[in-house]
Amino acid sequence: MSNRPELIAPPEIFYNDSEARKYTSSSRIVEIQAKLSERALEPLALPKDDVPRFLLDIGCGSGLSGETISENGQQWIGFDISASMLNVAVEREVEGDLLLGDMGQGLGLRAGVIDGAISISAVQWLCNADKSSHEPRWRLKAFFGSLYRCLSRGARAVFQLYPENIAQRELIFDQAMQAGFSGWLVFDYPRSTKKRKEFLVLRCGPLPTNIDYGHNDSCSDDDDSEDEEDGMVCVLDRNRPRKKQRTNKKGKGREWVLRKKEQSRRKGNDVPADSKYTARKRKSRF
Amino acid sequence: MRLITHNMLSCNIKGVTNGFPLKIEAEKVIEKEVDFNPDFLRHMFAKIEWKALVEASRSLGYAELPEDSPDAAAVIESSAADDESLLKKLHHALLELHLEEGALVCPETGRKFPVNKGIPNMLLHEDEVYKVFCCGL
Numbered sequence: 001m002s003n004r005p006e007l008i009a010p011p012e013i014f015y016n017d018s019e020a021r022k023y024t025s026s027s028r029i030v031e032i033q034a035k036l037s038e039r040a041l042e043p044l045a046l047p048k049d050d051v052p053r054f055l056l057d058i059g060c061g062s063g064l065s066g067e068t069i070s071e072n073g074q075q076w077i078g079f080d081i082s083a084s085m086l087n088v089a090v091e092r093e094v095e096g097d098l099l100l101g102d103m104g105q106g107l108g109l110r111a112g113v114i115d116g117a118i119s120i121s122a123v124q125w126l127c128n129a130d131k132s133s134h135e136p137r138w139r140l141k142a143f144f145g146s147l148y149r150c151l152s153r154g155a156r157a158v159f160q161l162y163p164e165n166i167a168q169r170e171l172i173f174d175q176a177m178q179a180g181f182s183g184w185l186v187f188d189y190p191r192s193t194k195k196r197k198e199f200l201v202l203r204c205g206p207l208p209t210n211i212d213y214g215h216n217d218s219c220s221d222d223d224d225s226e227d228e229e230d231g232m233v234c235v236l237d238r239n240r241p242r243k244k245q246r247t248n249k250k251g252k253g254r255e256w257v258l259r260k261k262e263q264s265r266r267k268g269n270d271v272p273a274d275s276k277y278t279a280r281k282r283k284s285r286f
Numbered sequence: 287m288r289l290i291t292h293n294m295l296s297c298n299i300k301g302v303t304n305g306f307p308l309k310i311e312a313e314k315v316i317e318k319e320v321d322f323n324p325d326f327l328r329h330m331f332a333k334i335e336w337k338a339l340v341e342a343s344r345s346l347g348y349a350e351l352p353e354d355s356p357d358a359a360a361v362i363e364s365s366a367a368d369d370e371s372l373l374k375k376l377h378h379a380l381l382e383l384h385l386e387e388g389a390l391v392c393p394e395t396g397r398k399f400p401v402n403k404g405i406p407n408m409l410l411h412e413d414e415v416y417k418v419f420c421c422g423l
Contacts, residue, residue, distance in 0.1 A: 050325065051325040051326060051329050052323060052325070052326040052329075053329070054290075054330060054333075075290075075326065077291050077294070081409070083405075083407075086405050087403070090403050090404065090405065097287050097288050097290075097291040097404075098287075098404070098405045099287075099291070099295075099405065099406055099408055100405050100406065100407045100408060100409060101408035101409060102409055102410070105298060105409075105410050105415050106298050107298070108295060108296055108297065108298030108305075108408060109294050109295060109296065110293075110294050110295075110296050110306060110335075112333070113294045113333045114294070131412075133412045133415070142415075146298075150294075152333075
């Protein structure tokens with residue numbers, strides 16, 4: 001990640017007219033955006049009853065992700081801070097409504113009206129302080145707080161992120177938790193540096209029992225066949241046990257047993273004396 | 287901007303307690319035909335502030351909606367044929383009327399949010415931003 005747009009200029013300046021046009025006319029970006037938004041719609045877990053839902057697309061840009069939402073038969077509102085990007089979206093005649101707004105200032109929507117939200121490669125912009133008045137923590141808090149209010153109960157929000165480092169990921173995750181969301185991270189292709197994609201799935205209310213799985217590589221990429229092993233699933237859950245117990249074939253070893261026996265003795269338990277047989281394996285014929 | 291979006295939007299300025307509904311100053315209104323989907327309307331009906339919708343549609347020059355909110359149960363249970371006219375009106379007001387040029391006005395502070403090419407500009411000035419302090423952090 002050497003050329004991160006976040007480090008070049010603030011979003012409303014970086015995505016000027018020429019950059020917005022370039023962005024939307026690049027077939028590679030269009031394809032990536034379509035794939036990402038399709039993938040982001042899966043963990044939203046919208047009920048499949050053919051009733052369109054009212055979704056929010058945060059950082060909609062030129063409406064590439066919105067098009068995928070429309071294709072899925074849902075209605076949407078798009079938020080973006082770059083007027084040039086929105087102008088391109090108007091020219092492309094996207095179906096959703098567009099709003100020029102800064103998500104770091106809060107969304108300004110009525111409570112409980114939105115059925116779900118997605119955001120493709122946008123939230124990491126909030127971690128940058130582009131003006132002296134910007135404080136990433138406040139802006140993230142205002143954003144997640146207003147999002148929590150406008151989502152209906154049980155609704156989900158899915159963010160595709162490119163955090164710059166672990167600290168940014170933690171900052172985003174912490175602020176989302178403080179706003180009252182429960183959530184988890186989904187990694188697609190965790191072992192590939194290029195294809196690795198990160199999704200933050202948030203939910204209003206308690207954590208559901210079913211866990212979402214990442215994608216693997218079974219789809220038709222011809223030249224990427226060696227990546228197939230790497231398409232493993234890695235779900236970072238809040239409830240995952242932190243430490244794995246280190247054991248090998250030989251067991252934990254004599255020293256460990258002696259230490260535990262000593263500990264137990266100090267507590268005053270009745271412990272057999274140490275001998276040369278302590279922590280030895282029994283013979284197989286036994 | 288469609289009225290369904292207007293019905294969700296409220297004013298986000300620091301210190302404003304009642305920023306809903308935003309008043310509409312319409313300069314140019316256009317209509318775009320959209321497929322009629324009664325299921326979506328029934329789903330959205332519970333979430334819509336009827337009074338704000340009636341007021342907004344009047345300011346766009348569409349006065350067909352009844353003043354009083356229709357009974358929610360009636361709308362949800364009615365088949366498309368039964369309540370066709372009401373659902374059709376709702377459909378037209380919510381999804382087909384677009385505010386193309388004009389402004390949204392905050393009912394409390396009178397601050398204007400301009401609407402250009404159908405995109406309302408909801409960006410706030412720095413002194414209007416509501417800052418949330420994180421205690422202990």
